[in-house]
Amino acid sequence: MPASRAFTLVVGVLLGSAACSTPATLKPVFLQGRAVATDGDSLFAVTDPAAATVVLLDRAGRVQATIGAGTLSSPRKVQLDGDAVYVSDVDSNRPLVIEFGRDGTFRRRIDLDTLARQPHQFAVLPDGALVVETQDQRLAAVRDDSVTTFAVIEVGTRPSLLTAAGGGVLHAVPDRWITLYNRFGNIRWRVEWPWDETAFVSDLAVDHLGRLHVLAGNSVDGTFRTFTLAAESGEVFRWSVPTEQPDFVVDRFGQVEPAGERWTNR
Numbered sequence: 086m087p088a089s090r091a092f093t094l095v096v097g098v099l100l101g102s103a104a105c106s107t108p109a110t111l112k113p114v115f116l117q118g119r120a121v122a123t124d125g126d127s128l129f130a131v132t133d134p135a136a137a138t139v140v141l142l143d144r145a146g147r148v149q150a151t152i153g154a155g156t157l158s159s160p161r162k163v164q165l166d167g168d169a170v171y172v173s174d175v176d177s178n179r180p181l182v183i184e185f186g187r188d189g190t191f192r193r194r195i196d197l198d199t200l201a202r203q204p205h206q207f208a209v210l211p212d213g214a215l216v217v218e219t220q221d222q223r224l225a226a227v228r229d230d231s232v233t234t235f236a237v238i239e240v241g242t243r244p245s246l247l248t249a250a251g252g253g254v255l256h257a258v259p260d261r262w263i264t265l266y267n268r269f270g271n272i273r274w275r276v277e278w279p280w281d282e283t284a285f286v287s288d289l290a291v292d293h294l295g296r297l298h299v300l301a302g303n304s305v306d307g308t309f310r311t312f313t314l315a316a317e318s319g320e321v322f323r324w325s326v327p328t329e330q331p332d333f334v335v336d337r338f339g340q341v342e343p344a345g346e347r348w349t350n351r
Contacts, residue, residue: 111334112293113344115300115311118331120248120290124165129293132160132172139163139172141187152189161205164249166213173205180204182215195227202240208249210268216254218245224256224270235270248289250297251316255289257299263319276319279312287331296339300331309333311341 113121113129122130128149130141137160139152152170153160162173169192170185179198185191201207201217208216214226216235224235224247235254243259253267260282264275280286283305290298297314308327313335315322325333325341332344 111336114290114292114298114335115331115333118287118300119161120288122163122165123293126293130163130165132163139170150189152185156191164209166209171209173207175204182207203244206247208247208254211252218247236266246289248291250291251295255297257289259286274319279321292335298341313339313341
């Protein structure tokens, strides 16, 4: 089943049927290669690229809000933080992040065109600062009135990935290392990049229990799989079986598995 059809099925079932409830022991972590943003054990959000919106759903799959219609152009990444919803977007080839309220109210547009090294990669700190990777090899904390250095970094030949994790920032530099920073930009741990060149890592996710997940595609056989990292050390300790779809769920024990029809039929 093509990835786009899989995403349509998953989102369509979640949005279209209140009777089709989200299972208590399985929760989505990646849909069509996009990380699902969670808010505790009861709410999650995912971008809908076809409609250029963000959909907020409760544990039973009921729509709580549809955000960004008419405002977003090419949303990809969403993060929930307090009463705010942050969404990455690209408008006229300019990367930005837009902040909405949980009710869909537009709050502000954060233009990153002269700052961010790449689009759709950001992390929101507990104080509301937006962390992005800059053109001059650093992670910068963007606030309303300032841009400060969060951490000095090295970059690789492939695009890096960023997400909020553990109250700080998870930063993955392909073919080099993965680093978890605390909220002040200090390194909590750093591990060498564990995947070979055939694996193309495309997204990072943090589930409702704070476990870290990495989505990787294999360029040789065209399959996807996920890996679970220990939040305390960065050690890869669980992984899924390969699948042709970049859609995955996680159970309460942290095991990741393909979503497929098992998710859409529940």
